[in-house]
Amino acid sequence: MSKKTVLADVSAAAGVSIATVDRVLNGRGGVGPDKERRVLHWAKKLKLDRNLERRPTRIVRIGVVMQKPSNPFYEQLRRAFTKANIHYFGANIQVAQFYFDVLAPRKTADLLRRIAKEQDALIVILQDHPFITSALQDITPLVPVVTLASDLPLSGRSGYVGLDNRAAGRVAGELMGRFVGTAGGGIAVVSGLQRFVGQGEREMGFRSVLAERYPQCGLVAVVETREQPERAEELVRDVLERNPGVVGIYNVSSGDQGIANALRRFGLESKVVFITHELTPDRKGLLQKGVVDAVIDQNPELEAMTAMELIAKMFGRSEAVGINKTTPINIYIRENCEGQRSETS
DSSP, X not given: OOOOOOHHXXXXXXXXXXXXXXHHHTTOOOOOHHHHHHHHHHHXXXXXXXXXXXXXXXOEEEEEEEEXXXXXXXXXXXHHHHHHHHHTGGGTEEEEEEEEOTTXXXXXXXHHHHHHHXXXXXXXXXXXXXXXXXXXXXXXXXXXXXXXXXXXXTTTOSEEEBOOHHHHHHHHHHHHHHHHOTTOEEEEEEESOTTSHHHHHHHXXXXXXXXXXXXXXXXEEXXXXXXXXXXXXXXXXXXXXXXXXXXXXXXXXXXXXXXXHHHHHTTOTTTSEEEEEOOOHHHHHHHHHTSSOEEEEOOHHHHHHHHHHHHHHHTTOOOOOSOOOBOOOEEEOGGGOTTTTGGGO
16 A cells, blocks of 8 residues: 655655645745745645645736837737736736836836735846846845846846847848848938847847848948837938938837838838838738838737746746747738737737
8 A cells, every 4th residue: 555645755855844835735825936836846746635736725926017008019918918817817827017117217126126025926028227137136036037028137037038139130130131132221220228138139130130241231320219109200200311321221119100101201111121020010001001021020929928837837837848938030021911910900
């Protein structure tokens, strides 16, 4: 007759105290994610005599910190994390979304410290700023943090989920060089905020490909909207006035409609190669009209669910293996955009 598994067996296998095992299995909280994951793993493996497949009693609270969803990309993320609450209901994981002002980094740091006291883990899309990095370095030893879409490698984060942004920028550079052709000309880059590491990496990748393979395409301007897409039209109009030989525009952030308006004002909407990111409904429309030539997409819903799965695994609420944290780069042109991402349109 086989010996019945008791708490002490799980304690020894997981390398934690019996009291810790008891706290995890009875949902009392106060146990770090790594220990909780080990306890649940060994309790299931050793077939402890309790119904461990039932809905866990302790709620795992995940705070998502990002910009307000006035930007279509963040609206898609908002919807994705709202869906995640339903998807992870059985695992008793709850998601709360918090919004910050990208131009107020000190307030953002204060917000992070407050949220970290209330949440078990954080998913963040933040700019690289000393106030923010310092706050995260204080938080990450206590609460798991996953960076999404734009990395903060010095923050102590547990993982990054999203594109290889440098590779995405290189793809944009290759497309630009090929679309512009051997005649070449001036290229302008529109960014949102260079402090977002992902945006800076895209620009670096873009520059490197032009320099390596398409020297006839020279950068004549790099402008920054400071994550205010309504400024894009004015900034691009100024670039076009100062540089009448512009043949290409690469937008690494938002503001595409304003850029399109500026191109129309100069009668260049079908003459200037326009490459951007994220296949939002507005950008799909510009692509179908031939104003935008290519969209490099990263699928925000996939990114959100991957980040959720990563944290669920940290807390022993998922058995997923081999989670691919680097999401694929998808390229859309006018001929293959129809029907894509209709769920967010």
